[in-house]
Amino acid sequence: MTYRNHLIISAILLVLAAGYWAYDGAIVTVSSSPSEIIHQDADYFLVDALVKEYDASGALQYQLQSDSITHYPHNDNTLLQQPVLTNVSDNGQRTVSRSENGKLLPGGKDIELWDNVVVIQGSPSVKQQSYEQKLRMDTDFLTISPDEEIADTDRPVLITSEAGETRAIGMTAWYQQGKIQLKSRVRGVYEPE
Numbered sequence: 001m002t003y004r005n006h007l008i009i010s011a012i013l014l015v016l017a018a019g020y021w022a023y024d025g026a027i028v029t030v031s032s033s034p035s036e037i038i039h040q041d042a043d044y045f046l047v048d049a050l051v052k053e054y055d056a057s058g059a060l061q062y063q064l065q066s067d068s069i070t071h072y073p074h075n076d077n078t079l080l081q082q083p084v085l086t087n088v089s090d091n092g093q094r095t096v097s098r099s100e101n102g103k104l105l106p107g108g109k110d111i112e113l114w115d116n117v118v119v120i121q122g123s124p125s126v127k128q129q130s131y132e133q134k135l136r137m138d139t140d141f142l143t144i145s146p147d148e149e150i151a152d153t154d155r156p157v158l159i160t161s162e163a164g165e166t167r168a169i170g171m172t173a174w175y176q177q178g179k180i181q182l183k184s185r186v187r188g189v190y191e192p193e
Helices: 003-024
Strands: 044-054 060-072 077-081 084-088 094-098 101-104 111-125 130-145 150-161 164-174 179-190
Touching: 130 164, 150 179
Parallel strands: none
Antiparallel strands: 044 060, 060 077, 060 084, 077 101, 084 094, 094 111, 101 111, 111 130, 130 150, 150 164, 164 179
8 A cells, every 4th residue: 555545534534533523512612711600509598497587676577388398599599499478577477378389589688489379368356366367369370579578470379268259350459557459350259247
């Protein structure tokens, strides 16, 4: 075999090997700048968690219970399983919000709840030394600002009380003031006593 044939066969084998590596995705390119690696794994999780927030005077403002809490540092979201958020107003009224899933948004101030969201407002009952249900709200998605005691949704909502029931698309509720603003398509049934 001549030197020229040997050189041609070597060049062909080299081109075939480079083509195979390129096709296989095994060719590694080296960049002059280091790339940022984003880890999307959880950095912590809690099981059967109970988180309490107190106001400046030391009174309980709200508490969050969840079957599990999982935090993801790459976007600062915290996922919640079976969350139960209890807001306590200055007048002693309690608002309990529960759902199948939830998320504590970045910054840790707002909470999103979804899948079978139920909000129950109750007042202290002197006779039974417990809480008496005044109002129930059902929806499939709700954003709550526990510090401001405001809940908001643009989804369908059903509000049930002793006086009747009201359906609407969208709602903003101010727990402390006992005020609810319905956004659109409001329909209701009122049953006077």
